Amino acid sequence: MNPIILILGLPLLGFLINGVLGSKLPKSVVGAIGTASVLGAFIIAILNWNIISQPENNSIHLDLFTFLQIDQLSLKVAFQLDRLSIWMTLIITGIGTLIHLYSISYMKEDDGFYKFFAYLNFFIFNMLLLVLGSNFLMMFFGWEGVGLCSYLLIGFWYKNEDYGKAARKAFIMNRIGDLGLLLGMFLIISQFGSLDYSVVFPQIATGNTSTSMLTAISLLLFVGATGKSAQIPLFTWLPDAMAGPTPVSALIHAATMVTAGIYLTVRCQVLFALSPLTNEIILWVGLGTAVMAALIGLKQNDIKKVLAYSTVSQLGFMFVALGTGAYSTALFHVTTHAFFKALLFLGAGSVIHGMHHEQDIRHMGGLKSKMPLTHLTFLIGTLAISGFPLLSGFFSKDEILTAVFLHNKVAYVLLAGSALLTTIYMFRLYFLTFHGQYRNHHHAFDKVHESPMNMTLPLMVLALLSIVGGALNLPTYVTHSDGFLLSWLKPLFIIPQSIHEINHNTEYVLIGIAVLIFVSGFLIARNIFVSKATVPAENSTGLGGILQNKFYVDEFYNKVFVRPLEITSSVLHDLIDGLILRAFTFGIFPMLKLVGRLNKKVQNGNIEMYLLYMVIAIVLLLGVNLIFA
């Protein structure tokens, strides 16, 4: 049997069973089905690793049926498992399994337990659809499907209207991006007459397509990526998406779905490699996002919001890497980020769980003693994301910084600044949560507890991965050859990824700077939040206020897009539709009435008059006939 059927089918089966029968099954069974289906997909993907890694046979195909046939354009439901998609599949199902396991405890009090697992399974299915599709249409299916699941899961607690709004916002912002992707697909159809990767990419690689066309296509695809991967200008949905349950934030809004934009770009590497203008735009958009989100992250007080902005910022890092043409580096960071950000979110979830749904870090502190395992793993996650030497984040981030350094020095400085900010806000979060004094009622502190085993087990696994994840793509100065991921992806790229030769001395200097960034960030955070024991102030003014209010982006969008649209809607309905057009069309009725009233005077009911009219008319007609005949 084709392994792709199983990889896709198992989560779908889990969704169907849990969705249809879930309300009647006991929670343990529901959780087991949900977890097992994803685990099964993971195992099958692992088993096929060897086949994929054969140099002569590095993809498995599955063609199911024709979805649409329009003239010569044939859109198929078809999949492929190649080096890139198996990599993504392993991330999705691997982390997915851990998060399913974690959710069994995290959600066990919830009435919608079975619904939650059904949605999660459905999400995994859609995400796999996205990465396994062998044409743009399948990717688009998954692309919109994950958006839908994200909508369902953000608004999971549907009774809360704010959560509902956040869910809607996420879906609509994603849709804006999707429109870009869709238009990009239309351009691809008109240009190449197909949506299959295997047809489109070789055609692009021949270099016969004009650069402006490639730029247009790649920009439209990038618009799609900004929506899904929360880049400027479409990033504001992601922090709001934290309304969903924490495992959802970990799985969808940190580890997998939001990296779809990076997957898209890596998949279309040949397209982007030939559109230098787009690359430059991607670089600066990513850079802007990385810096902006990191700045906002400094001033947030909700534990999940900090992590959300951190995610946005890290996604910005990945796009910077893509902009410089370092595709494998971006994917490397996707991978390590998936490890440590999932870890951090699950850790945050564990804290929230232990604190009985308290999310404000101003009300936390000193949890180190109460939750030792959570504390330890969270610390590892913090170190990894901040770039503590030899942890996973150190290698991937260093690679990005090196790539940018060779590309553009100004961008390098800004990105290094953003990395410094990352260290500061992460340690701020860490110190405020786990160190110092507990800042809430003491009886509440007594109730704080460590989370159960199947919540801490995923934490430990992820912590381990966060430590050793760097080994997936060790830099040249360690191994004296290409990193593993880089050489793994090499056969995939039709146009080889450009590798900059770099002087070893420069490289060591850059590493030194990276370490320096980490140390100084750590010291700053420690100085402010541990030594001085500062608690974030309630009201900030000046720059702090702007940061706390997230640069007023939401307010700006409200004023510039949402309100005008609403006003236009009312104006169109009440004024144009209701008044002007109506007056035009239905103005005919009063006019007819007027004519009728005049006519009534003539037709007074007197028969003789009628006869007289008749005679006059006949005489006139005869007269006319006489004159003109």
Place this chain on the structure above:
Amino acid sequence: MLNVFHNLEISHYIYLSTVLFSIGLFGVLFRRNAIVLLMCIELMLNSVNLLLAAFTEYMGDANANGQMFVFFIMVVAAAEAAVGLAILVMVYRNTRKTDVSFLDQLKD
């Protein structure tokens, strides 16, 4: 005797029937008594009859199609007079008048 008719030009018939028709028409238009009205209508019809008969002769039509029509019209006129008088009787019973200007109920 017959010669008299044969010696009359067709134009004489036309003048006569035009005069008769006009008398009838003006009667219909300006008299208010319903009985006079009916009589005037008869007059108009008969003026047409005269014309038809005259033209049959003038055209030398062996089948006498025109005179056929005269009979048709006479039948219709008789029927019309019957119906008209019946209506008139009903109107008279209801209103005690034979004045048609009173009957302007059509306007509503």
Place this chain on the structure above:
Amino acid sequence: MEFILIPILASLIWAFLPIKSRWIASGLSLISLVVLLTKYNQGSFPDGLVVFDQPWLGESVRFTLVIDQITWFMLFLTQLLLPIIVLSVKDQNQKLIAWAFLMQAGLNGVFMAQDGLIFYLFWELAMIPIYFITLQFSEKDNFVTTIRFFIYTFVGSLAMLASLIYLASLSGGSFAYADLLNTQLSHAQSLIIGGGLLLAFAVKIPIFPFHLWQADTYTNSPAQGSMLLSGIMLKMGLYGLIRWYMPLAAESIDFYQPIVMTLAVVGIIYGGIIAIRQDDMKRITAYSSLSHVGLIAAGFFTLNSSGFNGGLLQMLVHGLNVVGMFLIIDIIQKNTNTRNLSELGGIASKYKFFTVLFFIIVIGTAAAPLTSGFPGEFMLLNSVFKYNSIHGVLSGLTIILCAVYMLRIFQKSALGSNEIAMSEVSFVDYVPLIIVAFSVLFIGLFPQVILEIFTLSVEKLMLDISNAKGVLS
């Protein structure tokens, strides 16, 4: 012929015999569906099969009925939707069913007619029942709205009649489709004739700015009236566009194409923007319908096969989805006595199954992939984009706007913390909803199955159009 006689018979039975069961009624309406399905092979002729042909008014007007693939598909749409609609009729409105059957006869005739005058005859026959349905069975006094609707569409119909008569006089007095098709028109003649036909269809579809009757009529009619209007009747206009306007007045297409395209795109955005702020669920659905149908009309006017096939597919999908939405609204209104979003909320916490069906229909309308809305919309947008990228981008906005208002409907009525009092939704109410929800998923997965019903006839039709156009250009 059976597709006209069976509904008329059913209508008479319902009007004069004292039966009062929705099940029997929908059973009756299923007969013609079954007959249609057994005649699938009749619908497999791309060039059309004459199923009835008798002289009617002398030799110049023949009562000719023809079934080709497109016609079969339109008949399928009608026979499929009618049982669903009939099943949802309230018990006190049983006489409505008789009118619905009569309307079905008219609609079937419109789709099959292959003679200008017969087409007009059925076109008007379909109008009469909907007039009485909207007038008699609405909750409020509906006279003004109905009369407006009637005058509006009747003016259009008369323009069409005038055009057809003019065209017939040019073709030597024959109203037969083939004769009309082969008549060569001068540019001015085709503009006049095309304009008349276009006006009739634009009112019926409706295309902006001829849509004014729509929102009020949908809002004030009984739910079944709105379903009949938006689900099937609208499609008469769209069908007329491709079967009658385009081939017969092909010389005028080049002139009207940019105008209609622009108006349709304006309508798409206009309807979408208005829909995001309305409070009345029916009104939202009305404007959403304006938006969706505008896209279909735009797709047809691109004159490429993606637009034609996508438009036809979307006609079925839109019919099902909009009927689904009106069913939902009807059930909600029946149980809560309101359909204003500001007064609703929290249905999800009590009616899980209902909410699932509701959500499926919502995402189907919003064209999420793997639901029925997607393939049609994809093809239509693709064709519009091919025609002109600016039109394409602008009409693409519909996928954003549609998400906004559909999710708003769902969220404000089904979600939230309100505890709205609702009586139990009965099984009879669920059956039509389940059918619609199933169709959303099925067509979403296998659109090619539907496309294959009519794709050969579409090719033939497009060939006719391009031949007719080629005469002049």
